Amino acid sequence: MPHRATLLGIPFSFSGFPLLPLAATLLLSGCQLSPSFPGGDSNARLEDPMASAPPITKGLDAAGLRTLLAAELAGQRGDYRYAGQGYLEAAQRYTAPGLAERATFAARFGNDAALMEAAALRWRELDPRAEMPNRLLASLSLQRGDWLDSLEQRLAIADADGNGEIATFAEIAVAEEAPLRLLAQQLRSYLAQPEVSQREFHSDVLLGTALIEAALGETQTAQRYLDEVEQQEPESAALWLAKARLALETGDHRAAQRAAQQGLSLAPDDVRFILMLAQAEIRLNNIAAAEVQTNTLLESHGGNQDLRIALAQLYLEEGHSEPAYRLLQPLIGQESIPNIAYFLMGAIAQSQDEVDNALLYYRQVHEGEEFLPARAAAASMLIEDDRLLDARAFLRIERMRHDTYFGDLVRLEVQLLDELARQEDATALLDREITRTPDDTSLLYLRAMRAWEMGDLTGMEQDLRQILRTEPNNADALNALGYTLADLNIAGRLEEARDLIERAYEADPDNPAVLDSMGWVYFRLGKPDDALAWLESAYAQMPDQEIAAHLAEVLHSLGRSEEARQLIARILQRASYHPQIDDLLERHPELTPPSTP
Numbered sequence: 073m074p075h076r077a078t079l080l081g082i083p084f085s086f087s088g089f090p091l092l093p094l095a096a097t098l099l100l101s102g103c104q105l106s107p108s109f110p111g112g113d114s115n116a117r118l119e120d121p122m123a124s125a126p127p128i129t130k131g132l133d134a135a136g137l138r139t140l141l142a143a144e145l146a147g148q149r150g151d152y153r154y155a156g157q158g159y160l161e162a163a164q165r166y167t168a169p170g171l172a173e174r175a176t177f178a179a180r181f182g183n184d185a186a187l188m189e190a191a192a193l194r195w196r197e198l199d200p201r202a203e204m205p206n207r208l209l210a211s212l213s214l215q216r217g218d219w220l221d222s223l224e225q226r227l228a229i230a231d232a233d234g235n236g237e238i239a240t241f242a243e244i245a246v247a248e249e250a251p252l253r254l255l256a257q258q259l260r261s262y263l264a265q266p267e268v269s270q271r272e273f274h275s276d277v278l279l280g281t282a283l284i285e286a287a288l289g290e291t292q293t294a295q296r297y298l299d300e301v302e303q304q305e306p307e308s309a310a311l312w313l314a315k316a317r318l319a320l321e322t323g324d325h326r327a328a329q330r331a332a333q334q335g336l337s338l339a340p341d342d343v344r345f346i347l348m349l350a351q352a353e354i355r356l357n358n359i360a361a362a363e364v365q366t367n368t369l370l371e372s373h374g375g376n377q378d379l380r381i382a383l384a385q386l387y388l389e390e391g392h393s394e395p396a397y398r399l400l401q402p403l404i405g406q407e408s409i410p411n412i413a414y415f416l417m418g419a420i421a422q423s424q425d426e427v428d429n430a431l432l433y434y435r436q437v438h439e440g441e442e443f444l445p446a447r448a449a450a451a452s453m454l455i456e457d458d459r460l461l462d463a464r465a466f467l468r469i470e471r472m473r474h475d476t477y478f479g480d481l482v483r484l485e486v487q488l489l490d491e492l493a494r495q496e497d498a499t500a501l502l503d504r505e506i507t508r509t510p511d512d513t514s515l516l517y518l519r520a521m522r523a524w525e526m527g528d529l530t531g532m533e534q535d536l537r538q539i540l541r542t543e544p545n546n547a548d549a550l551n552a553l554g555y556t557l558a559d560l561n562i563a564g565r566l567e568e569a570r571d572l573i574e575r576a577y578e579a580d581p582d583n584p585a586v587l588d589s590m591g592w593v594y595f596r597l598g599k600p601d602d603a604l605a606w607l608e609s610a611y612a613q614m615p616d617q618e619i620a621a622h623l624a625e626v627l628h629s630l631g632r633s634e635e636a637r638q639l640i641a642r643i644l645q646r647a648s649y650h651p652q653i654d655d656l657l658e659r660h661p662e663l664t665p666p667s668t669p
Contacts, residue, residue: 139158139161139162139165140158140159140162140171142154142158143155143156143157143158143159143161143162143174143178146158147178151182152178152179152181152182152184153178153179153182153184153187155174155178155182156175156176156178156179156182156184156187156188156191157175157187158175159171159172159174159175159178159191160172160175160179160187160190160191160194162175163175163191163194163195163198164194167198168198169195169198169199169202172191172192172194172195172197172198172199172205173195173204175187175191175194175195176188176191176192176195176204176205176208178191179191180208185212185215185216188208188212189208189209189212192205192208192209192212193205193209196209201232203229203232203234206225206226206228206229206232206234206236207225207229209221209222209225210222210223210225210226210229210236210241213225214241214244216612216613216614216615217614217615218612218615219245219250219251219254219255220251220254220255220258222241223238223241223255223258223259224258226238226241227258227259227262227277230262230271230273230274230276230277231262231268231271233271233272233273234272234273235272235273235276236273236276236277237276238259238273238276238277238279238280238281239276239279239280239283239310239314240280241280242255242279242280242281242283242284243283245284246283246284246287251645251646252284252287252288253288253645254642254645254646255284256281256284256285256288256290259277259280259281259284260281262277263277263278263281274304275301275304275305275308275311276310278297278298278300278301279297279298279301279310279311279314281294281297282294282295282297282298282301282314282318283314283317285297286317286318286321286322291318291321291322294318295318298311298314298315298318301314302315307338308338309335309338309339309342309345312331312332312334312335312338312345313331313335313342313344313345313348315327315331315334315335316328316331316332316335316345316348316352317348319331319352320348320351320352320355325352325355325356326352326356328348328351328352328355329349329352329353329356331348332345332346332348332349332352333345333349335348336349343369343379346365346366346368346369347369347382347383347386349365350362350365350366350369350383350386351386351390353365354386354387354390354392355390359392359395362387362395363395363398366383366386366395366399369383370383377403377410378410380399380400380402380403381399381400381403381410381412381413381416383399384396384397384399384400384416385416387399388416388419388420388423393420393423393424396416396420397417397420400413400416400417400420404417411437411438411440411441411442411443411446412442414433414434414436414437414442414446415433415434415437415442415445415446415449417433418430418431418432418433418434418437418446418449418450419449421433422449422453427453427454427457430450430453431450431453431454431466434446434447434449434450434453435450435470439474439476439477443474443477444477444480444481444484447466447467447470447477447481447484448484450463450466451463451466451467451484451485451488452488454466455488455492460492463488464485467481467484467485478509478512479512479514479515482501482502482505482515482518483514483515483518485498485501486498486501486502486518486522489501498522499522502515502518502519502522503519506519510538511542513539513542513543513546513549516535516536516538516539517535517536517539517548517549517552519531519535520532520533520535520536520539520549520552521552523535524552524556529556529560532552532553532556533553536549536552536553537553540553545575545578545579546579547576547579547580547583547586548576550572550573550575550576550579551572551573551576551580551583551585551586551589553569553572554568554569554570554571554572554573554575554576554589554593555569555573555585555588555589555592555593557569557572558570558573558589558592558593558596559592559596561596566593566596566597567597569593569596570593570594570597573586573589573590573593574590576589577590582613584609584610584611584613584614584619585610585614587606587607587609587610587613588606588607588610588611588614588618588619588622590606591603591604591605591606591607591610591622591623591626592607592622594606595622595625595626595629600626600629600630601630603626604623604626604627604630607619607622607623607626608623610623611623617643617647617650617651617652617653618652620639620640620642620643620652620653621643621652621653621655621656623636623639624636624637624639624640624653624656624663625656625660627639628660628663633662633663636663637663637664637665637666638665640653640656640657640663640664640665641665644665
């Protein structure tokens, strides 16, 4: 049975042996001893006593033992990165899954994502049936936005009769606007395999697939999957929650009502069903019935403040401001009122054309998450009421009242003026405020980016240089200037661009935008081989279309055009707006994927 050991003070399961017994076992089972000295003379000396010894082909050699001991000692002193590297090196030398497991956990506690991924991949290679490495790889993929790889790892867990949490993954994917069509194709391919219906968590895969199909508008397909789950697990609360959601999305409010009621009977304490039921009643225009549900929910939770606010948001989203106001009104006058309550009260007053009352509520939102959205809503409301001067006066006063948000409020006003096509007013505002606060790097950066958009490279460079005089290691300014010089391919300035980007990398080595810039400047310098690794690393962390366009062009230059076309095809499938890819295809039409018109 698995031995309980401790790694770096953290208990974990290790199928095998703790560190030193493992070393001893390997030594005893495979180490080949050198011959003893002839005659037993302890004073006898040989120039090379191991010269005639056969090579070690099995077990621990000196280097392997040194690596393991160094890793263990590093872990004990808290150097998790070095410990993880040591265990991973040992796992590459020896086929003991426990070593890769140790490397993975050490990297995890060292917060080293790249090392953790490498260790988890080795762990999975040595122990293909282990669930934990796939779970970690799925989480890492999701963090860097690689939805397809994350789903692949989760399906591997499900295929091994583990819980890949596909339904939860699908909910996140729908909310985060992931490439749902590609995910659906992957799920359909998995479900089409023989015998997958026999897997223990097959219904979870069906639920997740149904949620994604519903988000894609394939409601009949989604319903078919849900019906299949109902046959397998009719008492599943997750099933009825999905049914209620699908019914609401398709406008079948009666079905949503029934599904929510069924779910509530199975999980009477699950507030999601009460919210679903209330939402169904609202859409059936049964406002009184909906308020009964929400009041019941509040009573069962002792009038919980957060719940009251969430219910008010529900009514507002459905266009019913009166019941929302009734829910929030008891909060007004209390000693501690959350910002979100004032924000919602402002939205309610605004929906009822009570502009001045709404302004009062918005202004009572203090510093915090809702501060800037409240000011943006208030200013936009005044502009829509044909009161631009009042909106600008409001923002100016707010800048005086809240020093912490000075730069943010200037940027907000600039943005509003730009949206109104009043660029001259926006520029004048920005110039005036920078004159007052010449070392405000955020405003200088904003002006630099606006200059770049207008084609004023000189103005952009002046502001970025001013930032760097104040903050020599400002990674954003270094990267922006270096990338611009590289992208424009300005003769005689590419080495300067590389120097700037290298400084940005020293200041922020984990920033994928900086990695992309590094790859791009090497490409401009005529070194595509050097560029490739940087761009691959950048794309792995942030798979957006700009980095993809750079990576595809470098692959093409290296004679790997088919890989470039495949990469471009993935981007075209994921996004409807892809100007960087369009520009690349205009310059290199031969990279157009076959299926693209």
